[in-house]
Amino acid sequence: MRATLKKRVLFLGLPAAAALAGLVFAGRAEAATINKTVCVRNVTKTLSGTNVNFWGFTEGCMGMGAGLVPGPVVEMGEGDTLNLTLNVMMAPEEAAPYNGHTIHLHGLDVPQAEDGVPETGASVSGDTYTFTAKPGWAGSYIYHCHVHTVKHLEMGMYASLIIRPKDANGNFLKQITSTAATAYDYVQNYLISTVDPGYHTATGDSTVFADYNPLYFLIEGKEGKSKTAPAVTLAAATGKKVALRLIGLHSVNARFTLRDSNGSAKSFTIHTRDGRSLPAPETVSSVSISPGQRYDILFTLPSTSGTWYPQVEFQDLWNGNTYTGGTVYGKITF
Numbered sequence: 001m002r003a004t005l006k007k008r009v010l011f012l013g014l015p016a017a018a019a020l021a022g023l024v025f026a027g028r029a030e031a032a033t034i035n036k037t038v039c040v041r042n043v044t045k046t047l048s049g050t051n052v053n054f055w056g057f058t059e060g061c062m063g064m065g066a067g068l069v070p071g072p073v074v075e076m077g078e079g080d081t082l083n084l085t086l087n088v089m090m091a092p093e094e095a096a097p098y099n100g101h102t103i104h105l106h107g108l109d110v111p112q113a114e115d116g117v118p119e120t121g122a123s124v125s126g127d128t129y130t131f132t133a134k135p136g137w138a139g140s141y142i143y144h145c146h147v148h149t150v151k152h153l154e155m156g157m158y159a160s161l162i163i164r165p166k167d168a169n170g171n172f173l174k175q176i177t178s179t180a181a182t183a184y185d186y187v188q189n190y191l192i193s194t195v196d197p198g199y200h201t202a203t204g205d206s207t208v209f210a211d212y213n214p215l216y217f218l219i220e221g222k223e224g225k226s227k228t229a230p231a232v233t234l235a236a237a238t239g240k241k242v243a244l245r246l247i248g249l250h251s252v253n254a255r256f257t258l259r260d261s262n263g264s265a266k267s268f269t270i271h272t273r274d275g276r277s278l279p280a281p282e283t284v285s286s287v288s289i290s291p292g293q294r295y296d297i298l299f300t301l302p303s304t305s306g307t308w309y310p311q312v313e314f315q316d317l318w319n320g321n322t323y324t325g326g327t328v329y330g331k332i333t334f
């Protein structure tokens with residue numbers, strides 16, 4: 001077990017004095033510095049009556065509580081600086097050479113040495129990142145461990161990283177991007193993931209890792225097998241705008257649809273894909289989500305009250321068939 005936390009700090013071209021003061025100006029908005037530390041702890045989740053062990057990032061390291069799956073959301077503004085520290089003391093881990101953990105900022109441009117990928121030379125003994133989000137990057141991202149990814153990602157070492165547009169006073173805008181057409185009244189993360197319990201007990205170069213057979217399908221770490229037992233719920237109001245952040249941490253294919261109580265698909269508009277604004281918003285009635293992909297979508301609720309069910313069908317990579325029990329429901333009431 002490595003107990004020493006290696007600290008590496010890059011200022012990414014910012015004036016050092018301004019960065020140290022925690023106050024920089026990027027364009028029109030006053031920038032902030034967000035300091036966050038995560039640890040890694042075991043956590044048991046009961047999925048369809050079966051206990052499965054996970055390794056989750058924790059919210060801070062002081063309480064030494066169980067890990068969270070998904071891990072704590074990191075939210076920052078465009079132009080803000082994030083100091084994200086991974087403290088690997090007492091973390092559950094595999095034996096060498098797959099020991100230790102990293103944080104990889106998926107979808108964000110960082111120096112290779114800060115990329116959290118051991119194969120490209122990044123340290124696996126803990127990291128401190130100083131990362132500044134550039135204007136134009138508003139959208140949904142991921143941070144996850146990149147050590148023996150086939151195992152550690154499956155163990156739950158992933159979380160959402162959200163970059164939001166800010167107004168001239170440095171306050172978050174209730175918009176997906178700085179474009180006013182992306183304004184929303186409500187927003188929810190839909191981080192989707194899959195669980196093959198065989199991967200949770202296998203280690204090293206086990207042949208188990210050659211064949212992925214997911215048994216459990218999650219939105220925000222929860223099963224939601226029916227409309228009456230949805231994974232996530234939102235109490236909204238008629239005529240309001242809802243943004244969903246579709247964040248793919250699954251290891252198969254997935255298709256997202258938004259359906260009314262009769263099962264009819266409702267259209268929605270995609271504004272960003274993989275953390276970048278589309279040249280023009282696309283209005284669709286379904287979207288396929290590949291592993292690692294993100295979409296920020298927007299739709300307006302009807303003027304009369306009702307219930308809609310956002311849903312994700314998890315599909316076999318080989319034949320495209322939806323897995324048995326592989327449809328997971330959310331629920332929006334208005």
Ligand SMILES: [Cu+2]
Binds near residue numbers: 101145152157
């Ligand atoms: Cu790891």
